[in-house]
Structures are given as structure tokens and as C-alpha cells.
Amino acid sequence: MSSKTETGSYDVVIAGGGYVGMTTAVAIAHEAPHLRVCVVEGAPEEALYSDERASAIAAAARRMLEFLGIWHMIEDHAQPITEMIITDSKLSDVTRPTFLTFGSVEEEAGPDGPFAHMMPNKELVHALREKARKLGIELIFSSGVTAFERQGHAVDVTLSDGRHLPARLLVAADGVRSRLREMAGIKTVHWPYGQWGIVTTVRHERDHQGRAEEHFLPAGPFAILPLKGIGAEGNRSSLVWTEREEDARRILAMDEFGFELELEQRFGHKLGEIEVEGPTKGFPLGLTLSREYIGERFVLAGDAAHGVHPISGQGLNLGFKDAAALAEVIVDADRLGLDIGSVNVLERYQQWRRFDVWRMGVVTDVLNRMFSNDNPLMRAARDFGLGMVDRLPGLKRMFIDQAAGKQQGSPKLLRGEGL
Numbered sequence: 001m002s003s004k005t006e007t008g009s010y011d012v013v014i015a016g017g018g019y020v021g022m023t024t025a026v027a028i029a030h031e032a033p034h035l036r037v038c039v040v041e042g043a044p045e046e047a048l049y050s051d052e053r054a055s056a057i058a059a060a061a062r063r064m065l066e067f068l069g070i071w072h073m074i075e076d077h078a079q080p081i082t083e084m085i086i087t088d089s090k091l092s093d094v095t096r097p098t099f100l101t102f103g104s105v106e107e108e109a110g111p112d113g114p115f116a117h118m119m120p121n122k123e124l125v126h127a128l129r130e131k132a133r134k135l136g137i138e139l140i141f142s143s144g145v146t147a148f149e150r151q152g153h154a155v156d157v158t159l160s161d162g163r164h165l166p167a168r169l170l171v172a173a174d175g176v177r178s179r180l181r182e183m184a185g186i187k188t189v190h191w192p193y194g195q196w197g198i199v200t201t202v203r204h205e206r207d208h209q210g211r212a213e214e215h216f217l218p219a220g221p222f223a224i225l226p227l228k229g230i231g232a233e234g235n236r237s238s239l240v241w242t243e244r245e246e247d248a249r250r251i252l253a254m255d256e257f258g259f260e261l262e263l264e265q266r267f268g269h270k271l272g273e274i275e276v277e278g279p280t281k282g283f284p285l286g287l288t289l290s291r292e293y294i295g296e297r298f299v300l301a302g303d304a305a306h307g308v309h310p311i312s313g314q315g316l317n318l319g320f321k322d323a324a325a326l327a328e329v330i331v332d333a334d335r336l337g338l339d340i341g342s343v344n345v346l347e348r349y350q351q352w353r354r355f356d357v358w359r360m361g362v363v364t365d366v367l368n369r370m371f372s373n374d375n376p377l378m379r380a381a382r383d384f385g386l387g388m389v390d391r392l393p394g395l396k397r398m399f400i401d402q403a404a405g406k407q408q409g410s411p412k413l414l415r416g417e418g419l
Contacts, residue, residue, distance in 0.1 A: 009166050010165060010167040013157050013167040013170050014039045015040050015157075015172050016171075016172070016302070017141070019125060019319060020323050022128035023064075023323040024173065026132055027064075029135040029137050032331045032335075035330075036138075039137060040143065040157075040165070042142065042143065049122050049125070051121040051122050052120075052121075052201060052278040053281075054119060054121060054225065056116045056317070057117050057119050057320075058116050059113065059114065061317050064414050067418070069131060074119060077228055078228065079227050081114050082114060082210035083211040085101050085211065086101075086215075087213070087214075087216065088215075143160050145158070145174070146158050154166050155168070155170045155298065167297075168297065169297055169330070170299075172299070178303075180298075185295075188289060189287070190286060192285070192286040193285045193286055193368060194244060196245050196248035197283055198240075199280070199282075200239050200241075200276055201238050202239060202274050202275060203235060203274065203277045204275075205235065205274075206271045208237055210226050216372075219372065220371075220372045222242065222266045222267075223241075225240065235271070240310050240313075248282050259276065259280070263276070286307065287361055289306050293354055296341070296342070299346050301322040301326055303319065306361065309364040309367075311368050321356065324411035328412055329346065
């Protein structure tokens with residue numbers, strides 16, 4: 001098909017220049033280079049390059065990034081997670097017994113290597129944007145989408161600087177508080193958890209050896225995730241720390257000394273002395289699930305479609321699954337000569353992704369409620385359950401495959417295959 005259609009200047013306009021929006025754009029342009037794709041981001045171009053956080057990239061997402069020619073650009077910054085241990089204890093407990101261990105790559109991760117890598121966010125977004133430029137994707141920064149109007153076989157997208165971008169399809173990847181979702185009249189299921197997530201980066205005295213730790217504490221999970229060393233600063237980890245809202249506000253308001261004392265209580269002494277390295281940020285946690293993912297010439301992807309608790313570390317990888325599935329639906333429809341913006345075409349994407357996302361939302365919600373409490377009976381039941389998983393190789397394998405993104409019927413890109 002022609003890269004320009006009778007109905008507009010672009011085939012696909014993507015609102016949101018984060019990981020999901022950029023990955024969707026790259027996947028479409030990589031597999032269907034004749035389609036004209038534009039990404040619009042309301043923040044300045046340098047904004048995401050200052051993001052000091054890190055994310056876990058599952059093995060399936062890594063395969064997609066390898067196929068799209070992105071992984072080799074960031075591989076030197078990737079830290080394999082070679083082991084993961086899970087504990088369940090009170091904050092005041094002297095010891096934290098390990099109830100569940102996902103062992104070494106050789107023993108359990110299988111031929112695909114580690115089930116996940118930790119990656120600095122700014123390195124990932126930089127590589128995605130560089131790849132997008134090489135593929136000829138138009139990038140517009142500091143001018144977000146303020147309105148859109150469906151006009152026959154096109155959608156007219158209005159930017160904050162007054163420009164109009166006619167397109168066949170508008171993809172909303174503008175975050176969990178999506179304005180475009182609201183404009184489209186799509187309702188959500190939402191409830192707050194009364195918890196905040198605190199994220200930061202720390203240096204520590206001893207080598208983490210690629211081990212990730214998740215400590216289930218009464219206020220919520222405290223995750224220690226290994227990072228790749230930078231020069232002499234070789235021992236670093238990313239923290240995702242869940243607290244009740246009032247406690248989180250109190251902790252975030254502390255001076256550096258007080259904050260590090262609170263941190264040390266939860267971090268423990270396995271890795272020796274610790275020191276906060278990066279900026280510390282807090283944000284409220286809740287569950288947000290869109291009732292619909294599509295409309296005529298309109299589709300949701302990433303956090304605009306779903307926001308789940310970080311207890312499973314699957315938020316970003318759900319977004320990568322959206323990107324892979326949406327790209328496959330668009331490319332397949334284009335090759336068959338179908339209208340890529342029609343509801344009939346987009347319904348395949350909605351059916352593909354909605355059940356998986358709602359299932360993950362329920363799982364994370366149940367896990368958070370089960371582990372974020374100090375009920376002795378609940379503690380005994382969950383510790384028994386963790387111990388059973390640790391002793392049953394088949395069940396343990398299932399959990400590893402889930403964490404790695406290995407699922408029946410997954411999009412081709414997540415299997416490292418072309419469309």
C-alpha cells in the first residue's frame with residue numbers, strides 16, 4: 001500500500017514517546033517500512049534522558065528488542081538477573097528466612113538465558129529513539145496531542161502548537177492518567193491501594209552477583225534489583241519499595257541520614273554498607289484497567305490501557321506485549337489490504353490483550369492483599385505456599401516461564417520472529 005493515503009498524511013500517529021509508544025512505532029516501521037508513522041511527545045526530548053530509574057526486561061521482550069535491532073545498542077548496560085530469592089518477615093525480625101529461590105541461569109533459566117535483565121530507563125529510551133530516527137519515523141517533541149476528531153476514514157489529531165496531523169489511526173500511549181482515553185470516553189476500573197512506591201538507586205559494599213531479592217514486609221514488598229556496574233562504582237542496585245501512604249510521605253520528607261536509617265532496616269546487611277546514589281521518588285499505587293481498548297481509529301496501549309501493582313515487576317513487560325500485538329495486527333491488516341483503523345481490525349488486538357492484562361491485574365491485586373499484611377494465619381498460609389512452589393520443579397518452572405514472558409499464543413515479535 002502507498003505510504004500516503006487519500007485520507008491523511010500519516011498512517012499511524014502515536015501519542016506518547018515513552019517505551020511503549022516508541023517500541024510500537026519501531027515495530028511497525030521495521031516490519032512495514034512503507035507505512036508513515038509519527039510519534040508525538042508532550043515533554044521535551046531530553047526529559048526522559050534524565051530518568052535515573054531502571055526496569056526489568058523479561059526474556060520475551062529481550063527477544064523482540066534483539067529482532068528489532070535494539071538490544072545490541074543497550075546490551076552493555078544490561079544486568080542479567082541470575083538468581084532471585086523471596087522472603088516473608090516482619091520489619092523487626094532479626095533474620096529473614098528464604099521461602100522461594102529461583103536459581104542460577106544454568107539450572108533454571110533454560111536455553112534462552114536469564115528470565116530477565118535490569119536496564120537503565122534512559123539507555124532504553126535513547127536506543128529506541130535512535131532506532132526510530134534510522135527507520136524514518138517522525139518524532140515531535142514538546143507538543144502533545146490536545147484533541148482528535150474522527151472524519152470518515154481518518155482521524156484529525158490536533159497538537160498543542162496548533163498543528164493538525166491527519167492519520168488513519170491514533171494510538172494513545174500517554175500513560176496511566178491518559179487524557180486521550182478520557183477524551184475517547186473509555187471508562188476504567190480503578191481503586192487505590194493506600195500504598196506508595198518509593199524508587200531509588202543505591203551503592204553497596206559487596207557484589208550482588210546478579211541476585212535479585214524481594215522481601216515481603218507487612219507494608220508491602222521491598223525489592224532489591226541488581227544493576228550493571230559503572231566504572232569504579234561497580235556495586236549498585238535499584239530499589240522498588242512499597243509503603244503505606246502515610247509512612248511513605250514521612251520517609252520521603254526525611255533528611256538523608258534519616259532516610260538511610262529507614263532504608264537500612266529494610267535492605268539488611270548482606271551487601272555491606274549502603275549509600276543512596278540516585279534521586280528518590282515516590283508515587284501512589286493503584287489498579288487501573290480500561291474497560292475497552294479500542295474505538296473507531298483509536299487504540300490504547302501500555303499504561304494508558306492498564307496500570308498494575310509493581311509486586312510482579314510486569315508493568316513494562318505488559319506494555320511490550322501490547323506493542324508487539326498491536327504492531328502484528330496493524331501489519332497483518334495492511335498486507336491484506338484492510339483498513340488499519342477500523343474497529344473490526346482493532347478488535348483482534350483488544351481480544352488478544354484484554355484478557356491477559358485483566359488476569360495479571362487480578363494476580364497482582366491478590367498477591368498484594370495476601371502479602372501486605374501481618375495476619376499470622378495469612379502469613380502461615382502464604383509461607384506454606386511459597387515453600388511448596390520451591391519444592392515442586394514443574395510449578396516453579398511455570399512461574400519462571402511467566403516471569404520470562406513465555407506464553408502460548410504470544411505475538412510473533414516476542415518469540416523473536418518477523419511478522
